Amino acid sequence: MSTIPSIAGTLTRAQVASMAVATGTTVANLYYSQPILGDMAASLHVTGAQAGVVPILSQAGFAIGLVFVAPLGDLIDRKRLVIALEAMLCVALLALGVAPTLLAVYVAAFLTGVCATAVQVIVPLAATLAPPERRGHVVSQVFTGTLTGILSARIVAGLVAASWGWRAIFDLSAVAAAGVACLTAAMVPSEGVRHGPPYLRLLASTAAQWGRFATLRRVSLLGALTFGVFCAYWTTLTFELRGAFGFDTRQIGLFGIAAVLGAAVSPLAGKLSDRLKPSRMQLVTLGVLLVGTLLAAAGASSVWLLALATVVIDVGVQATQVSSLAQVYALDPLANSRINTVYIATFFTGGALGTTLGIQAWRLDGWTAVCVLLCLLSAIALVVAWRNAGDRSAAD
Structure with a gap:
């Protein structure tokens, strides 16, 4: 060991x-x-x-x-x-x-x-x-x-x-x-x-971490759903800004400043996650994410609403991620590199699926279909978090 x-x-x-x-x-x-x-x-x-x-x-x-x-x-x-x-x-x-x-x-x-x-x-x-x-x-x-x-x-x-x-x-x-x-x-x-353990045994035990911890499975699912929202949003936002508002490449790039503003909220989320139970914290952050997706739907008629939606969505995703990571890294300090590998692999899988679904939604009915997808994924994540908060076996 x-x-x-x-x-x-x-x-x-x-x-x-x-x-x-x-x-x-x-x-x-x-x-x-x-x-x-x-x-x-x-x-x-x-x-x-x-x-x-x-x-x-x-x-x-x-x-x-x-x-x-x-x-x-x-x-x-x-x-x-x-x-x-x-x-x-x-x-x-x-x-x-x-x-x-x-x-x-x-x-x-x-x-x-x-x-x-x-x-x-x-x-x-x-x-x-x-x-x-x-x-x-x-x-x-x-x-x-x-x-x-x-x-x-x-x-x-x-x-x-x-x-x-x-x-x-x-x-x-x-x-x-x-x-x-x-x-x-x-x-x-x-x-x-x-x-x-020897390297090959170390690799084999990485996958086994999924079965060891129910908390890891729960927060990995939340991570996949929220990063799916993030990737679906940012993949299709370029199309919306260019098509609906006539933005050029430079203007689209500068839109990323709104996302950086959202990143500044992460330290506050970290402090709150140290004071609140992570499962309760996630209810708040996922509620913020759902509000952001609703603002994105309203942003079809206003670039300022879309900028606000960008900040709110990023805050929701990032704050949820911070709370989830705090839970993950508390599971077993002796194995947290392997646990992190499982979590991040699931996280990026969700992002890849979100990107794919976002593109398909755009092809189906443009920004309207994308926003329906964003709201649906956010709502599913909120329901999962709600069930986790009500489950006394959820490790906080």
Whole structure:
């Protein structure tokens, strides 16, 4: 069985801030390519469809890393694992910045995704190091860094590419990855020696975590539903802004600022999750999410209502996620890297399904059908949370 030293409660504010910066800087690499695919295609003399494979490979690499790399956090010192992944990420990004052919870009993008799994090592590490009474607040701060990185990546990539070309964003991010490795070495506490099962047995036990904890199954379902709402909304929002309001690419990108404002609420949600039972907290946050989807439906006639809906939906999704993570990381500190893998895998599966359903709804009846889907998924999540709150066996 894996063992860890008793170091919970040692995190300072500066250490939490450094971990938030690390997660945001790292996860952004999965999204930098999305707004610059046209520039990449023109530079490499390939079609837009061929360039469009780049972000898919980054996400595929991240999925592979989530399954085969992130569980190593239950076997070795996670500080050392993060430093190693960030160093390799730096190399992969440098390769991406100088890749002369499409095949080289594909390989570098895939490796970038694998190394970006460092995010899913840092977040459970922060939860382990935080004292139980502050775990929700600490997780929310680190998770805010992750969300800010995701939401701002497209804006930053577009601005950098417009000024210095598409390769510059990867060169700058390579420098940032090296900086994160140094920051982690200097600021993040070490867990010391960890003794866990052999690697293959570790991987086999990852799937077994699903059966161990009813709470994990419950919050994973909520995570899948809420991230499904998030992805369905953001996938189709571009179509609505362009078609109904005549927004250009720059204006659509700036709409992401509304989402960043929503991310700022996560620390408050973390504090509340430390004071309230998570199941009750989720009733509140999912109620907020449902209100946001109703505002999105009303936003068909007003861009300002749509901007407000964007903030409210993001607040609902993020606050629910923070509360869920606080529950997940309290289950078993000795296995929370594997537990995190199960939760995040379910979370992203929900996002993929939400994206697919959102596109199909748009094809069926445009924004009206999308909003029906958003309201339906939010309502289902609220019903699930209501049943959980009434179930005394729900682990709070």
